[in-house]
Amino acid sequence: MTVPAIELIGISKAFGPVQANKDISIRVMPGTIHGIIGENGAGKSTLMSILYGFYKADSGEVFIHGKKARITDSHSAIAAGIGMVFQHFKLVDNFTVLENVILGAEDGAPLRPSLAKARRILTELEREYELHVDPDALISDLGVGKQQRVEILKALYRQAEVLILDEPTGVLTPSEADQLFRILARLREEGKTIIFITHKLREIMEITDTVSVMRRGEMTATVRTEDTSPEQLAELMVGRKVLLRVTKTPARPGPPVLAVEDLRVTDSTGVERLKGVSFTVHAGEVLGIAGVTGNGQSELLEVLGGMQLATGLISLHGQPLDISGKYANGRARRNDGIGHVPEDRQRRGLILEFTAWENMAFGYHHDPAYQTNRLLMNNAAMRRDTAAQMGRFDVRPPDPDLLARNFSGGNQQKLVVAREIERNPDVLLIGQPTRGVDIGAIEFIHQQIIALRDMGKAILLVSVELDEIMALSDRIAVMCDGQIMGERLPDASDETELGLMMAGVKGKAA
């Protein structure tokens, strides 16, 4: 029997009272792709950080190729042949690929010999694994997919035998993800061992040989991928049966509510981010905007939410909105009945250092119900409302005095969604509603969106998750490079066509 490439025995790690990893044992055979799946906060990243030497386990042992290893920091991890590709790349933007590859692995003070050696090795690696990147290109000129390859090259250059990839597809288009999967398959053929961390069931099914499921710091199961199903994995992750499909009735669209015509935005560097976007959202329907991150969706939401200036026309119930104001008019938008669940809840939607009740009034703090008199705010009223909303949206723990920072990602998102939906807006803008949100909460948030639609509200959904767009939308508009490439009905299109449109190929007229 072959010796496992990586074997963890009885790993435990606690952060104060939180037990992040409980007695975890795992064996990864060489030349396989081993998936680790679990909700946010299940302990996947902690486990990998222990393996990579960022954290020290409270107890447990690590064996690498059968030998007991003492990994105290990332240097010893690299020396033991472990490479890590982080979710957020650790690259120097104004360095070339070559310079990034040798960074921290230079042979001596003069750079020239190291660079020459790296160039030679890089060419070999390129040939061996079909990892094509121009070694002299600046990182800032490369797309995310290419940047990720540089990260993989960095690990291979350090002679990694075991590669850990943490949520690697989060930033990729479907086709870039396919390319990554081809590279991973190739690495497996060459005998490398890959640990693949994700929360996406589809990727686990597609690429892995074995999969371990984590829940609340414990490893609930390790199974061969071919012996399992997405439904079973989801149940193992959440601990109960989960609806993977959203159940909804066909939309009954009413009159147009939000209309956008020829919206244009130029950013501070003079680059045009929105190049004449037009669409209409009707009452009682969900318009989904699909597209890869950074193609103008964020700017679109910012303009509609009153955070950014634009030219063009936005009208609500046929009345044009003022979009030429001098500064933020997020307040005016809310008064007009536009609710907004922003893409980035931690940066925009919440103040992490505020308590839940302070966050529940956020953006609506001018509400007369929250004023005791002309001078003072009515904190008691805010606390009371928050407690009620937390109950209705099943926010856990239901403690209005807890800081937003201390809620899990899913519960933070529930706070934001609750705040915006409870205001009963005519239009709800919702960006990446389930990014970094666990499966249980995804189900709940999707139900809330559909319920709001069925109340006759107009919903604009922006998401980079094509599955989510397909599941929720009544119509789909695809954005690429600041333009709408076309509109499709979810039943009359498929991922291939939408993927092509996301990559900039104009679809045939609908």
Added chain:
Amino acid sequence: MQKMPAWADAVLVPLISLLLAAILSALVIIGIGENPVAAFRLMVDGALMRSAGWGYTLYYATNFMFTGLAVAVAFHARMFNIGGEGQAMLGGLGVALACLYIPWPHWSVSLIGTTLAAMLFGAAWALIPAWLQAKRGSHIVITTIMFNFIAATLLNYLLVNVLRPKGAMDPATARFPEATNLPTFRDMFSTADNVLFRGTPANVSFFIAVLACVLVWLLIWRTRLGYEIRAFGRSEPAALYAGISPARITMIALMISGALAGLMAVNTTQGEAERLILNSTEGAGFIGIAVALMGRSHPLGVFLAAILFGFLYQGGAELALWTTIPRELIIVIQALVILFTGALDNMVRMPLERLFLALRRKES
């Protein structure tokens, strides 16, 4: 997850920092051949054991409360106002003009007038850096410190060329009219046969400083403006999302900060000197930064830290008077306190956090 209990964060961290600063100061005093215990006793004796000592301690503390609050309010909007010095100088100009050119019937009425003038002038001096920050993105750390120099030069010019009475030798205004002289603690608390606070400058503006602490607390934690200031300070993108105008909050928060710094002049200029002199601020604007840091930008913390620094100032003066410890060393001691309570905060905090985590793990 709370890393350690709130009381430890608010009380234990500053206390341990202080203790470390005290130990290091003691070593320095031993180094120059003096007895640290005797020196400490002298400081406490001179600053806290007699009403005359308190009269000075509280006088200094009043200044530090105003400048500390000024820095604290700006901190809540995540802005670093180092211009307290200049804003206080201009506050002094406002107080002097109000005292000299308005015939006040009684000190109480004049106090209302000078308070407003000090706030107005201080806020106006903060307005330009605030506007530059809000509209042009010029960093206020740079602009406010520049405005300190401009303020000093401006006052120099005005005192030498414009406000100096004919024939006077020193660059200062004429004495303020008798009706504007504020009651000192001696006037307020002495009885016929028991004179308290003899010859000390502490005056009625101390109570304005205490009132300012309360009002700042209300502003920051109980009003909508305070809510917006705190939101903006913690996350500008989020503030924008919530419809809070960054430019508006920048301007308002800095002007409130400037007004608080300006108020210090009521204490120094009207309360103590009773005329406007050169360099009436004596660095209190900078001490305010340390006070705000040590007080965690909370008015109660600022109040306590201001009294501590008042004690250090007065105790330091006593040391210089009665021992061979040179005046410079007093500044070293004050600097050590600032270093440990402000700049080296994490050095104390992080081991403490680990300690509390370990304790909690043992319990569970």
